Amino acid sequence: MEAKYKSVSLSDFQKRFPDDESCLKYLTEKKWENGFKCHRCGHQHFCRGRKKYYRQCTACRYQESPTANTLFHKVKFSLQKAFTIVYFVSTNKKGISSTELSRKLQIRQKTCWLFRVKVLQAMKSKKNVGLFGRVEISDFELGHKRVAINGNTVTLVKQVIIGIEKWKKGVSHIYAKVTISKNGREILNFANSYIQGDTAIKCYGNPGYRKLNDIFTDVKFLKKSEGQILPLSNRVSKGLKAWLRGMHGHAELMQYYLDEYCYRFNRNRMKAEIFDHLLERMINHPPRTYKEIITYAPISRNIPTANSS
Numbered sequence: 001m002e003a004k005y006k007s008v009s010l011s012d013f014q015k016r017f018p019d020d021e022s023c024l025k026y027l028t029e030k031k032w033e034n035g036f037k038c039h040r041c042g043h044q045h046f047c048r049g050r051k052k053y054y055r056q057c058t059a060c061r062y063q064e065s066p067t068a069n070t071l072f073h074k075v076k077f078s079l080q081k082a083f084t085i086v087y088f089v090s091t092n093k094k095g096i097s098s099t100e101l102s103r104k105l106q107i108r109q110k111t112c113w114l115f116r117v118k119v120l121q122a123m124k125s126k127k128n129v130g131l132f133g134r135v136e137i138s139d140f141e142l143g144h145k146r147v148a149i150n151g152n153t154v155t156l157v158k159q160v161i162i163g164i165e166k167w168k169k170g171v172s173h174i175y176a177k178v179t180i181s182k183n184g185r186e187i188l189n190f191a192n193s194y195i196q197g198d199t200a201i202k203c204y205g206n207p208g209y210r211k212l213n214d215i216f217t218d219v220k221f222l223k224k225s226e227g228q229i230l231p232l233s234n235r236v237s238k239g240l241k242a243w244l245r246g247m248h249g250h251a252e253l254m255q256y257y258l259d260e261y262c263y264r265f266n267r268n269r270m271k272a273e274i275f276d277h278l279l280e281r282m283i284n285h286p287p288r289t290y291k292e293i294i295t296y297a298p299i300s301r302n303i304p305t306a307n308s309s
């Protein structure tokens, strides 16, 4: 049983990806494993490009590198170091801070920070599974910033809704979302996005949660005042809050950190595959600029047409 959940060791990783060449080869194989399609015109035939591993479209002559149109686009340091960051972010049980990455890889902390946030883009839930069976929904608040208003110090608060799927006596999957309020609409939005239809739900009977009755037939409302609690939700929320406090200072990026935490939590039983899984997601994810990341700009999968410049 133990071996099944064992993650890839650092020495195995280094043997597999000893240099940039091995990383480029991997990117090439993965990126075009289902065939080539020109990013500019959609044509499916190519010839060798001007550099090794580049491909040139035989129709419009667009040259595409293995990193172009992926999250590795224009990476500011060696590809091998970029792969190393993906390795640490995916396999460390609690992730890894940019400060620690900076120390390990001898890259500026800010540069590590930005690339780490790019990796987090690939950890976002695809929402194509959804929680089902027995599910608890609850929420918590996280004070994230102390500001002075009219001479008083006020702590600004973020609300987080969390859904957990029970499995035997433990938890199998979780999803968490930053929200502006806990009103009925937000609770329903969360449930619609992350929970399958015929699910048995338990939650506290706070006003917003009553709306769940609109779409679910099996909802049990607990009374906190009578000592009825959701022990698993309490435990998961506590772990998540402690992790958020310990790891990060950028509250505006909190949704990415929640995605990161849930991604690793949900893949706890696929430790051997998680690194490859994350690499593949990064290859299939369009590039993101710093500005797009911090503004949560929608992801554009825009493939330019043949007559665009």
Ligand SMILES: [Zn+2]
Pocket: 038, 039, 040, 041, 042, 043, 057, 058, 059, 060, 061, 062
């Ligand atoms: Zn083309």
